[in-house]
Amino acid sequence: MIQLTEIKKTYQTSNGLLCAVDTVSVQISPGEVFGFIGFSGAGKSTLLRCINLLERPDNGAVWVDGENFMSLTKKELLKRRRKIGMVFQHYNLLQNATAFENVAFPLEIAKVAQHERHHRVLQCLQIVGLTEKAHDYPAKLSGGQKQRVAIARAIVTNPKILLCDEPTSALDPQTTQTILQYLKRINKELGITIVLVTHEMEVVRNICDRVSVMEKGKVIETLDMSEETLSPQSELAKYLFTNGGGI
Ligand SMILES: Nc1ncnc2c1ncn2[C@@H]1O[C@H](COP(=O)(O)OP(=O)(O)OP(=O)(O)O)[C@@H](O)[C@H]1O
Ligand SMILES: [Mg+2]
The missing domain is CATH 3.40.50.300 (P-loop containing nucleotide triphosphate hydrolases)
Known part of the structure; x- marks a missing residue:
């Protein structure tokens, strides 16, 4: 609460x-x-x-x-x-990182082990229907797709x-x-x-x-x-x- x-x-x-x-x-x-x-x-x-x-x-x-x-x-x-995850109007993605790397970022900060990180990132990209875009950079994504990456990043730490x-x-x-x-x-x-x-x-x-x-x-x-x-x-x-x- x-x-x-x-x-x-x-x-x-x-x-x-x-x-x-x-x-x-x-x-x-x-x-x-x-x-x-x-x-x-x-x-x-x-x-x-x-x-x-x-x-x-x-x-x-x-x-x-x-x-x-x-x-x-x-x-x-x-x-x-x-x-407590956060999602913003303008996505706030790292431009020089792929969708996968953006979603992985909070787990790196939390020092989550690499194999676990990998699994969890793929899981979250799947939740937002973006598995296929995992290795694309934000510049190649539509606004909606960028926001979905941002949502995956926000929920990746559970x-x-x-x-x-x-x-x-x-x-x-x-x-x-x-x-x-x-x-x-x-x-x-x-x-x-x-x-x-x-x-x-x-x-x-x-x-x-x-x-x-x-x-x-x-x-x-x-x-x-x-x-x-x-x-x-x-x-x-x-x-x-x-x-x-x-x-
Ligand atoms: N860091 C800051 N320094 C000075 N004033 C601020 C700061 N942040 C917000 N304000 C002021 O506080 C008030 C509320 O701002 P806030 O951003 O919370 O409004 P909002 O409802 O989210 O507006 P919007 O719909 O435009 O995003 C505004 O008058 C804004 O100018
Ligand atoms: Mg506001």
Whole structure:
């Protein structure tokens, strides 16, 4: 379980202090696909990065599986982070490494033995349907294929949690569907909890069990997507959910 309690993150900017995340509390259950949606600048990415402390909150607590992440040592935190995969909008692949080498990279860092590494990389490339592209460089892959390599890399260390920051925002609608199908399978078949940031309602409808709507650093509403009739309360949620509004 992921429990964020009264998370606050402020940045010093040339215009003074900017509160990117303002006292957010959210609880995410194991096995859930949990989304954050909101306009640009709402604080979604900052909040997501607070989960594995890539951003350290100024205030509040981050609990993951009963552990207070804020009280871990640097070394302990690095170890925990291996169990939290990350996927980004622009894939963040190493350009001078093949798909195979990209996926193998986290295992090298974790000093996993070569034969085990090899087996595990092939397994993950198979999960995302890219066995045939193992020895291609990113430049030769389509956007969707690059994102599938990034997903394989994110799950190669057997994480319990996958953090996805706008994983489909650079992709066309059809490729978006493909990526969402892979994420769904990873969630269901591998039991990985997914926390996903998006500005696309289609993504929320397609994959999320619950979604928090963010505005100006705050979670203004959380909706359960399994409910037959959603009854959004805030203006922003009404806009998003009733008009199918795009942002
Ligand atoms: N490192 C930083 N230094 C200063 N300000 C920052 C930093 N990171 C984020 N911000 C500011 O914090 C606010 C929230 O940013 P964040 O990237 O979390 O928003 P977002 O909801 O992910 O937006 P987008 O949809 O555009 O990705 C923005 O006003 C942004 O400019
Ligand atoms: Mg963002």
